[in-house]
Amino acid sequence: xxxxxxxxxxxxxxxxxxxxPEYEVEETIEEHxxxxxxxxxxxxxxxxxxxxxxxxxxxxxxxxxxPFVAPHDPDDQFGFMKSPxxxxxxxxxxxxxxxxxxxxxxxxxxxxxxxxxIIYGARVSLLVAFATVAFAFCIGTTLxxxxxxxxxxxxxxxxxxxxxxxxxxxxxxxxGIIAVMGGLGVTNVVIAIGIAFLDDFAxxxxxxxxxxREEEYVTxxxxxxxxxxxxxxxxxxxxxxxxxIVQATLMIPFAILAEAGLSFLGLGVKPTTPTWGLxxxxxxxxxxxxxxxxxxxxxxIMVTVLAFNMLGDGLRDAFDISQEEVE
Amino acid sequence: xxxxxxxxxxxxxxVMWLVATTVFFGLRAxxxxxxxxxxxQEATPEAVRQLRGELGLDRPxxxxxxxxxxxxLVLDMGTSITxxxxxxxxxxxxxxxxxxxxxxxxxxxxxxxxxxxxxxATNKNQLSDYVATxxxxxxxxxxxxxxxxxxxxxxxxxxxxxxxxGYNPLSEGLEPWLxxxxxxxxAVGMPYAAGVTRMMRSSLLEVLDQQYMRTALVKGLGGQTQxxxxxxxxxLIPVITVAGIQLALVLGGTVTVxxxxxxxxxxxxxxxxxxxxxxPVTQATILLISGIFVFMNLLVDIAYTAIDPRIxxxxxxx
Numbered sequence: 001x002x003x004x005x006x007x008x009x010x011x012x013x014x015x016x017x018x019x020x021p022e023y024e025v026e027e028t029i030e031e032h033x034x035x036x037x038x039x040x041x042x043x044x045x046x047x048x049x050x051x052x053x054x055x056x057x058x059x060x061x062x063x064x065x066x067p068f069v070a071p072h073d074p075d076d077q078f079g080f081m082k083s084p085x086x087x088x089x090x091x092x093x094x095x096x097x098x099x100x101x102x103x104x105x106x107x108x109x110x111x112x113x114x115x116x117x118i119i120y121g122a123r124v125s126l127l128v129a130f131a132t133v134a135f136a137f138c139i140g141t142t143l144x145x146x147x148x149x150x151x152x153x154x155x156x157x158x159x160x161x162x163x164x165x166x167x168x169x170x171x172x173x174x175x176g177i178i179a180v181m182g183g184l185g186v187t188n189v190v191i192a193i194g195i196a197f198l199d200d201f202a203x204x205x206x207x208x209x210x211x212x213r214e215e216e217y218v219t220x221x222x223x224x225x226x227x228x229x230x231x232x233x234x235x236x237x238x239x240x241x242x243x244x245i246v247q248a249t250l251m252i253p254f255a256i257l258a259e260a261g262l263s264f265l266g267l268g269v270k271p272t273t274p275t276w277g278l279x280x281x282x283x284x285x286x287x288x289x290x291x292x293x294x295x296x297x298x299x300x301i302m303v304t305v306l307a308f309n310m311l312g313d314g315l316r317d318a319f320d321i322s323q324e325e326v327e
Numbered sequence: 328x329x330x331x332x333x334x335x336x337x338x339x340x341x342v343m344w345l346v347a348t349t350v351f352f353g354l355r356a357x358x359x360x361x362x363x364x365x366x367x368q369e370a371t372p373e374a375v376r377q378l379r380g381e382l383g384l385d386r387p388x389x390x391x392x393x394x395x396x397x398x399x400l401v402l403d404m405g406t407s408i409t410x411x412x413x414x415x416x417x418x419x420x421x422x423x424x425x426x427x428x429x430x431x432x433x434x435x436x437x438x439x440x441x442x443x444x445x446x447x448a449t450n451k452n453q454l455s456d457y458v459a460t461x462x463x464x465x466x467x468x469x470x471x472x473x474x475x476x477x478x479x480x481x482x483x484x485x486x487x488x489x490x491x492x493g494y495n496p497l498s499e500g501l502e503p504w505l506x507x508x509x510x511x512x513x514a515v516g517m518p519y520a521a522g523v524t525r526m527m528r529s530s531l532l533e534v535l536d537q538q539y540m541r542t543a544l545v546k547g548l549g550g551q552t553q554x555x556x557x558x559x560x561x562x563l564i565p566v567i568t569v570a571g572i573q574l575a576l577v578l579g580g581t582v583t584v585x586x587x588x589x590x591x592x593x594x595x596x597x598x599x600x601x602x603x604x605x606x607p608v609t610q611a612t613i614l615l616i617s618g619i620f621v622f623m624n625l626l627v628d629i630a631y632t633a634i635d636p637r638i639x640x641x642x643x644x645x
Binding site: 169170171172175176178179260264265266267281283284287288291298302306309 | 472476586609613617
């Protein structure tokens with residue numbers, strides 16, 4: 001650089017003041033693209049991810065507006081074990097006149113409309129999934145940043161624990177935590193699965209922090225006298241957030257599956273709550289007479305998880321994160 | 328190599344000790360203590376004192392801890408509170424069922440996943456690749472218990488080929504045993520196969536793209552030798568890692584699938600003991616499942632040495 005500059009000073013010499021076109025280096029400035037633009041451009045390119053995203057939005061809207069979308073109330077009772085696309089007749093709204101009610105996905109052993117239960121179940125499933133991932137994200141990220149930033153003994157202790165937990169079946173860990181907390185309910189499920197998932201976030205953010213710890217802007221931040229906490233969360237975290245977002249998207253389907261598993265075992269939410277896992281468990285006893293009771297909610301789980309997986313895979317490609325980095 | 332194996336064994340023992348300690352303290356951290364939880368709110372003080380004495384909870388914590396560890400070493404895990412059978416007996420009944428299902432699941436999973444991954448990778452962007460990719464994608468999106476229910480409906484109820492409930496021990500003959508674990512085993516193996524297939528495909532594709540593969544081709548190695556001697560050996564290393572990690576999925580899946588097929592294995596035992604607040608059974612089951620898991624991880628670690636010479640010759644820091 002400086003050499004070139006000096007060469008340019010000799011008057012009359014070749015190349016003085018200008019660089020011949022063939023030696024001109026095109027200056028590429030890596031254009032800063034915000035998170036949102038990157039996501040949008042991925043969705044435009046990757047049709048599978050777009051499809052996943054649309055499905056996810058649809059599921060969220062369905063869950064939020066469940067009372068308006070669902071054909072009935074989740075506790076309304078109709079004919080027992082009606083097959084899909086069948087009708088039950090009777091006076092269900094108490095106006096003294098008999099109606100014919102269509103059950104698109106049939107009814108369960110209590111006479112609940114399955115489509116309605118599935119729509120309300122989406123609320124619990126998505127709520128638990130988002131809350132779980134948010135919980136794991138916050139705690140896991142904090143642990144990982146602390147480990148990566150301070151290194152040494154802090155790092156050893158935190159990462160030993162994380163490794164230990166990482167090598168442990170998540171559902172068993174979740175069951176164990178539920179056993180210790182000794183109770184059913186949404187909060188306990190969120191905490192149990194959340195703890196079981198925090199290791200992934202901790203591992204990822206620690207790796208990121210290690211790679212940016214020596215960057216100039218971190219040194220600069222230290223030089224102007226920023227505190228550790230501020231450096232960690234205001235300087236480093238925003239620069240390491242992309243793989244975390246991808247990981248969070250990929251964890252949501254796992255959280256949905258874990259919640260369904262716990263509910264299926266009877267260790268999840270309270271038994272009267274409409275959830276997919278409980279519906280499947282309930283239908284298990286009746287597979288010989290009414291296969292649809294457990295198949296329909298199972299399909300709901302499958303489609304939802306599939307949509308999140310498609311979106312997650314697309315985002316992973318968008319942020320150019322290798323498969324080894326996130327799971 | 329022996330140094331590596333010793334190190335892994337020591338690590339596994341350390342993890343087991345950590346699990347045992349966590350379970351010990353976790354049990355004592357239950358709000359109100361296990362006694363309160365077992366006897367309920369209106370337990371008389373005498374009953375509480377008596378049960379505390381029976382379980383040895385009235386002694387100092389360090390004494391309890393040492394006792395608990397020594398009892399573990401001689402596999403004395405106490406007596407079940409609800410059934411008054413010894414915990415060891417209960418577990419000895421349940422464990423073979425879980426291991427049969429899990430073992431069969433892993434067998435089925437690998438038997439499908441490795442050929443499927445190889446076929447998909449060697450026929451990239453052809454029909455067989457698409458089929459394998461889509462099926463694998465569906466597979467990772469289904470919980471094992473749902474696969475189990477689908478199998479039970481189709482092959483149990485509709486076709487009537489296999490029983491949908493119960494378990495026949497191996498001592499009653501090979502065929503009844505196999506018939507009772509086929510469906511649960513496949514249910515557990517499917518999600519596992521899906522994950523391993525995906526890894527096998529991407530790993531093999533990466534290896535096929537390497538320079539040394541072109542070198543092998545230039546040297547004039549035929550397609551089969553090249554594929555098996557050069558590509559697969561290298562591609563299998565990350566696959567083994569994933570196959571090992573995903574054993575957790577198999578174990579977790581077995582717990583739920585047992586309930587689908589009404590098999591009283593470790594999963595059923597664990598869930599029932601939690602619901603009945605039968606803590607001696609809960610802690611023993613959690614310990615055993617952890618033990619199985621740690622042991623399987625150990626086997627996977629050792630399997631590396633057979634495949635990756637860098638570890639065998641101690642080149643890699645492990």
